[in-house]
Amino acid sequence: MADDIFTDLEGVFGNGISAGIKPNKRDLAYIYVPNAVACAGVFTLNKFIAPCLTYTQKIMKSQVVKAVIINSGNANAGTGKIGLANAKKTSQHAARLLNLKPSEVAVASTGIIGVQLPMDKVLSGLDTLLANASVKEGHAVSDAILTTDLCDKIVHVSCKIGKKNIVVSGIAKGSGMIEPNMGTMLAYLVTNASIPQAQLQVILQDACDESFNMISVDTDTSTNDMALLFATGEKKFQLVSRVEREAFQNLLTEACQILAKKIARDGEGATKLIEVQVVGASSRRDARKVAKLIVNSPLVKTAMHGEDPNWGRVLMAAGKDPEVKFSADKLSLFFNEQVIVKEGEIVATREQLAPVLKKETIVILLDLNLGHGRATAWGCDLTNKYIDINTAYS
Amino acid sequence: MADDIFTDLEGVFGNGISAGIKPNKRDLAYIYVPNAVACAGVFTLNKFIAPCLTYTQKIMKSQVVKAVIINSGNANAGTGKIGLANAKKTSQHAARLLNLKPSEVAVASTGIIGVQLPMDKVLSGLDTLLANASVKEGHAVSDAILTTDLCDKIVHVSCKIGKKNIVVSGIAKGSGMIEPNMGTMLAYLVTNASIPQAQLQVILQDACDESFNMISVDTDTSTNDMALLFATGEKKFQLVSRVEREAFQNLLTEACQILAKKIARDGEGATKLIEVQVVGASSRRDARKVAKLIVNSPLVKTAMHGEDPNWGRVLMAAGKDPEVKFSADKLSLFFNEQVIVKEGEIVATREQLAPVLKKETIVILLDLNLGHGRATAWGCDLTNKYIDINTAYS
Helix, strand or coil: CCCCCHHHCCCCEEEEECCCCCCCCCCEEEEECCCCCEEEEEECCCCCCCHHHHHHHHHHHHCCCCEEEEEEEECCCCCHHHHHHHHHHHHHHHHHHHCCCHHHEEEEEEEECCCCCCHHHHHHHHHHHCCCCCCECHHHHHHHCCCCCCCCEEEEEEEEECCEEEEEEEEEEECCCECCCCCCEEEEEEEEECCCHHHHHHHHHHHHHCCHHHEECCCCECCCCEEEEEEEEEECCCCCCHHHHHHHHHHHHHHHHHHHHHHHHCCCCCCCEEEEEEEEECCHHHHHHHHHHHHHCHHHHHHHHCCCCCCHHHHHHHCCCCCCCCCCCCCEEEECCEEEEECCEECCCHHHHHHHHHCCEEEEEEECCCCCEEEEEEEECCCHHHHHHHHCCC | CCCCCHHHCCCCEEEEECCCCCCCCCCEEEEECCCCCEEEEEECCCCCCCHHHHHHHHHHHHCCCCEEEEEEEECCCCCHHHHHHHHHHHHHHHHHHHCCCHHHEEEEEEEECCCCCCHHHHHHHHHHHCCCCCCECHHHHHHHCCCCCCCCEEEEEEEEECCEEEEEEEEEEECCCECCCCCCEEEEEEEEECCCHHHHHHHHHHHHHCCHHHEECCCCECCCCEEEEEEEEEECCCCCCHHHHHHHHHHHHHHHHHHHHHHHHCCCCCCCEEEEEEEEECCHHHHHHHHHHHHHCHHHHHHHHCCCCCCHHHHHHHCCCCCCCCCCCCCEEEECCEEEEECCEECCCHHHHHHHHHCCEEEEEEECCCCCEEEEEEEECCCHHHHHHHHCCC
16 A cells, blocks of 8 residues: 555654754654664765764664664764764754663764754754654655655565564655665665564665665765664564575565665656666676666666667676676677667667667666676666756755 | 877878768878887777777787777777678778788777678778878867867877987877776877887876876776877887886876866866865775765766865765775865865865865865875766767767
8 A cells, every 4th residue: 555654563653843954844753663672774885974874883783773863954974073972962862852772762864964963953853853752653754854855765565474464664765876885865664573683684784785785876875874674573473494584585675675766766857767687697796786887877877868779888888897707799688678689799770779768667688698697776867957956956 | 389289290190081970070080100119009998898999909919000090970889790890891991001911000989889880981981081191180180080079189298308309299089988997088199209019008008097097077988998109219219217218107197197187178068177186095096996986976076067065975975985995084175275174074164165166177185194095086077968968879
């Protein structure tokens, strides 16, 4: 159902309000899972990491996080010692209002880099927001974390594992500065399964590698990327068997891929979703690299925007990394199932290719014919609107 | 002098004509150095390399190349076995007309990928072009190799080495698909020095690493990048001493940097030249990586285009590679000498930064304060015009 939202899960609360960080838009939110049995997190690999992430990573080492405070409109990044103190202050203030320890309250920020958080607005906003923390306004949370996003990104999937109905439900934001490694991208997920912390962390990392870490809007990795997964523990479910573990892994990966594709499709200025499937690579690592190179190429992205059958740019992009095994004589290339190159030779005309590019989703399939490595990446076209949005962001 | 051109050198010939590969523009040219004592070449590292480069790399292993045939309007890339046969045919036909061996005639192409060369036009064009090969129309060559370039790229520098006046003179083209590794970018240089082949090759590679390999318009590496340097041998000069060798290396690097900056400034749609100087890195390798990450970031490029003092994007870009040593607490950042971050703390306002961004050349200086590694990279802003050019290239 389109209206399902993560706060529908038992023991999951959240709300979002306008605290005045941005003009006339929700900009401050919380997610609160008081009885969480585990909380896993994956963070940006950018070395210029925001202080709020430094803080959150630190507290997650010792404690199961039960809540997260998220603001949009200001990334609290590049803000030095003051920024770190502000992250801490936010966590401490929220913890007091929620009757938690500060080390149980994560903080996340997204927005402009290099400007200090307006702490008066954040703290008084928290007073209003957390006056009653037992509400289930998940859609308000989803709205409050958006920045240049044009639409919300919500997922709610479930499957039977054993006899239990296991749900994964979540939200994400992200539109620019997207090549997650992890990607600003924020994603918050909850599951009703009871999974131990260490196992949940591994499962979340794997799901992110196959979803958020395979999308790119503009190759830029945010300083603030964060994905959190709370386990409410409602369904006592220990994932003892390999089959059950895999079933949960697949469910979570599916949820993350749905969010990831929504982010790619909503890339700043985008009009098309581009899915790149690389098969026949000599390794999975090579396949991932090639898929990312194609989805990141500005010349591929502009050609797709122009519905221009300039397929040579895809092969140009595929060959960019000198360390990837590649043979121009062996590869085959398809656009939305229309073959264009077969084992190195051109087998269709540009005119034959043109009609398939009119679709809103373009699936580019490159078979390197060298081995069994495969990977899929998602991105979007590059348009004048991306330029317009980003020449005057602040 | 602005009018100096490479064919001014003794024993260097060239011309360019319209052969009908493109409508109403010069598109076929030759450079001919009948008494060349050496010819060095640096080529793209893209694995999806064009057949003309495969051919040229092969002949250069056994022979000193004396001439190169260059066409624009068609890259002869992604063209399989027919493409390779066409490259060979072009070389053979030109060799007959010039009384050279085919293995002395290099071929280069630039333009659209995935379309076979119109060989009837190429061969009859060569008949016209080489009917008299002893002409010195260097400017016509420079014009014939351009594609989306808005201006020609010409360099002519000289210095005294010992008692000899050594000249390096050349031309280049390139505007999009530019992150040379080597970069489509074509560059042709001649020197009047007499330098042995093996030594010339090392010197050219070093010069390219400090110039063409440090520019980026759009991160896309062409399938057809090529730089050639002919030595006419006029000045018998063996580069025996280290001092003399270094003097020649510096002269050639300077010439290549002048061409590289002209390419970056003429990047498709560009309105500004961006120079990124990274100092204080823990190694030269790290400095090169960080400089390239900054110059390649679409969010940095759009901010510079919008003259938006969104300096946080520079640090975001600088931190993207998890393998680079980086400390957010230690770094200092300057734009055109205006300090904005000092040892990790913000020391100027966005308002103070705004005026310096109005200049046409933006020099971004990042001091990582970790060691002695340094590097400079050049790029350009990202504009609507880049999108317009590339959504409908073909």
